[in-house]
Amino acid sequence: MSTTLQQATPARLHHLHIVSAEPRQLADFYRKQLDLVDVTSPDGRIVLTGPGRAVEISDSLSGRQPCSCFVVDTEADLAALRQRLVARNVTCEPADSVLYRPGAFMIRDPQGRCVSFGLTAGSPSRDGLPARLQHTVFQTTELERVVAFYTEAVGYAISDEVVSDDGKTMVVFLRSDDEHHSLAFFQGSQNVWDHHCYETNEWNDIRDWGDRFARAEVPIFFGPGRHGPGDNLFFMVTDPDGNRLEFSAELVRVGVGDTPGVWPHNERTLNSWGRAWVRT
Ligand SMILES: [Fe+2]
Known part of the structure; x- marks a missing residue:
């Protein structure tokens, strides 16, 4: 039996990349209600971070379901996870985001949902309700x-x-x-x-x-x-x-x-x- 993420390379949900027909309106909600502030992204995407939470919002993600973006703890864990996926014939593509350090990658499940794994780029501590x-x-x-x-x-x-x-x-x-x-x-x-x-x-x-x-x-x-x-x-x-x-x-x-x-x-x-x- 093969090992699990929990055993080998523990991963936690870090941020979501949400697609919206009205990205600005949606961003206003998340800024105000979830205590999020803007982070500059080179591709012009809306990126918002707050205490323990972050979201990217765009109108151009392929498909309508959000990308679920996970982080692991170390470079070694990220390499081991990628190796595991490649060994199982899962295609890993680059996942560019200012919320990740370089080297993050994304995969797609059998129905096309995007899931990515990387290392957190970190963000300054922010005030806000805990969640x-x-x-x-x-x-x-x-x-x-x-x-x-x-x-x-x-x-x-x-x-x-x-x-x-x-x-x-x-x-x-x-x-x-x-x-x-x-x-x-x-x-x-x-x-x-x-x-x-x-x-x-x-x-x-x-x-x-x-x-x-x-x-x-x-x-x-x-x-x-x-x-x-x-x-x-x-x-x-x-x-x-x-x-x-x-x-x-x-x-x-x-x-x-x-x-x-x-x-x-x-x-x-x-x-x-x-x-x-x-x-x-
Ligand atoms: Fe739930």
């Missing part, structure tokens, strides 16, 4: 195929699965370090971005984020509640493009080799406090 970018989630029409790619080729490990009454896998949570998931896929009728999540330090931070969105008259879309898989407290809001942002606390950690959990496909699994947003 680090932590995971991103997609809906897919081919759950089994994409999960096989991310586990077998790339090295993500399955932390939990949600399975329907008739035995169909509906959701898979994948980890790339000790945290329960940095990436997840829901079986759906379309291939679309589902949401992205910012992990806070504690429940009181969730209160503060809720109050911030209340002042901006951005209503809660889903939650507050607690997820079954991951056991994290959460709520979700949407940005002006309709992309969903989650704010979370208390996400659990999972050890190397822990047996994946299996959860029933019902509202209680997705929100033990009450009603859930069930994807179709």
Whole structure:
């Protein structure tokens, strides 16, 4: 059995490259609501960074789903990961971003989603409410195929699965370090971005984020509640493009080799406090 990212080259989500028909309007939302400031990018792309979070926004990314941009800890880890991917016939292309040091690379999953790996270029410390970018989630029409790619080729490990009454896998949570998931896929009728999540330090931070969105008259879309898989407290809001942002606390950690959990496909699994947003 081959090693996992968690064992060999732990990776964490660092930033997202979002595509938008209205990049300036979207950037205004992220600057104001997420305490982000502009970083100059030579290609004119909008690049925003803040405390533990960063985003790139452009109208020219191929495809409509964002690129998920991960970092590893060392040059040696990055080289080892690239070697692993090349050995599995995964094409690695350069990933240029001012948020990465030189040498970052991107790959595409079997449905064309972009994922990149690199070393962080670092950014000056910024003031703002605590919440680090932590995971991103997609809906897919081919759950089994994409999960096989991310586990077998790339090295993500399955932390939990949600399975329907008739035995169909509906959701898979994948980890790339000790945290329960940095990436997840829901079986759906379309291939679309589902949401992205910012992990806070504690429940009181969730209160503060809720109050911030209340002042901006951005209503809660889903939650507050607690997820079954991951056991994290959460709520979700949407940005002006309709992309969903989650704010979370208390996400659990999972050890190397822990047996994946299996959860029933019902509202209680997705929100033990009450009603859930069930994807179709
Ligand atoms: Fe989430």
